Amino acid sequence: MQTSLSPPVIAYIGLGSNLVDPIVQIKSARIAVAAIEGVQEMTFSSLYHSLPMGPQDQPDYVNAVMGVVTKLLPMDLLRNLQHIENIQGRIRTGERWGARTLDLDILTYGDQEIDEPDLIVPHKGIEERSFVLCPLFEIAPELYVPNKGSIVDLIAKCPLSGLKRIN
Ligand code: ROI
Numbered sequence: 001m002q003t004s005l006s007p008p009v010i011a012y013i014g015l016g017s018n019l020v021d022p023i024v025q026i027k028s029a030r031i032a033v034a035a036i037e038g039v040q041e042m043t044f045s046s047l048y049h050s051l052p053m054g055p056q057d058q059p060d061y062v063n064a065v066m067g068v069v070t071k072l073l074p075m076d077l078l079r080n081l082q083h084i085e086n087i088q089g090r091i092r093t094g095e096r097w098g099a100r101t102l103d104l105d106i107l108t109y110g111d112q113e114i115d116e117p118d119l120i121v122p123h124k125g126i127e128e129r130s131f132v133l134c135p136l137f138e139i140a141p142e143l144y145v146p147n148k149g150s151i152v153d154l155i156a157k158c159p160l161s162g163l164k165r166i167n
Pocket residue numbers: 015016017050051052053054061062063096097098099103131
């Protein structure tokens with residue numbers, strides 16, 4: 001894949017799956033993300049079982065968050081993550097907020113705020129998603145999420161119901 005390089009930036013990536021053996025999906029995705037040229041794994045959270053946000057007639061999710069150091073520009077990182085989603089046979093049911101084999105979201109990219117048609121960073125709705133905030137807090141308790149607040153404050157305001165750490 002054609003990519004442009006920038007100075008190293010710490011980015012956090014959210015991983016989620018609720019189809020086709022979600023734990024295996026997340027573990028394979030971790031390996032694939034760490035193998036992207038210009039991306040180096042720094043930290044990886046525990047895996048968490050979470051109740052679906054959105055339609056309830058879908059399986060529970062497995063979620064995790066990965067911290068990386070990357071020289072890729074945000075759009076290049078995004079394209080690489082989408083490529084991994086596709087390789088892992090991402091099934092889209094067509095339903096809004098429906099079940100998915102693999103979701104890889106850029107949660108934060110350094111202290112940057114990005115508002116492009118394909119990419120909003122920090123991830124939209126992060127403050128309502130305990131399945132993102134808890135694993136993120138586990139690996140980055142000092143993090144300040146640009147324009148949103150400290151991870152500590154965000155967690156304090158977000159209900160944690162239905163979230164269970166797996167390992
Ligand atoms: N719900 C949970 N629990 N975990 C997710 O990763 C997740 N991802 C989504 C929607 C459909 C919003 N719900 C989710 O995209």
